[in-house]
Amino acid sequence: MTAPDATQPSAADEIAAATALSRRVTALFGRSLHIRTLDTGSCAACEQEIRLLAAPHYDLHRLGFFFTPAPRHADLLLVTGPMLRAFSLAARKTYVAMPEPKLVVATGACALGGVYQPDAFSYGSVDQVLPVDVWIPGCPPSPLALLHGLMVAVDRLAARVGSVSFTADGE
């Protein structure tokens, strides 16, 4: 066991950092950020890693992120898999059902276009069907990589919310 390093942040700093992120999420939404996962034909390795985010070691909830089964309650769509053509309608419906502001996060090498080429069965990548905001590489991305991706997504969401102009475009 090594002696505590004075240059490292203390336990209190860590709690402060986690609380700050949680507060930022709350300030943006007035509540916690809710995640809907969407499997568009993945091998379930990504799902295994996503499931681990809620496990005690990673404890996603401490940061103000929660999973929800309902797209209508979700702010963030965590999409895995190469987007099968048979599933694309369900994926579009899920996206449309989510309230604004919403984010799409493509997760894993399949979703980013690495594993499957476009063919008769799959689009080959998620951005062919949904407007992707954040890309998380990895096969599968580790829970740490997913946590980093979610933090990137929160930053992007802050920028996006700031760009809402409140002008009607004649619809």
Added chain:
Amino acid sequence: MPQWFVTGLRRGVVTTRYPARREPAADDLPTPPAFRPEWLSQDRALRLAEVCPSSALAVADGELVFDVGKCTACGRCHQAVPEAVTASGEFELATGRRQDLVKRIPILPSSAS
């Protein structure tokens, strides 16, 4: 895992300190490759593009084009050309700009190979 157990016993907390602090377990993750341009001849670059099973590597305009987003960190490029390929150790790769994930690595002129 044993380290988590010891840490948990000492602090009474098993949860990772990740966003605020480095996670030691991150050192053991499989990560995308990093390339050594001084060892990257034309032949080797073509060989790398050939062995990559997920089309993350391609040779274009005298450069090795590496799409990190497509990489599955399988390690076949390291097996094929161990001199020129090493593990990058990077796992915080999420981005809001897809083009940021496409890296261009210079290749040695073909006379040097």
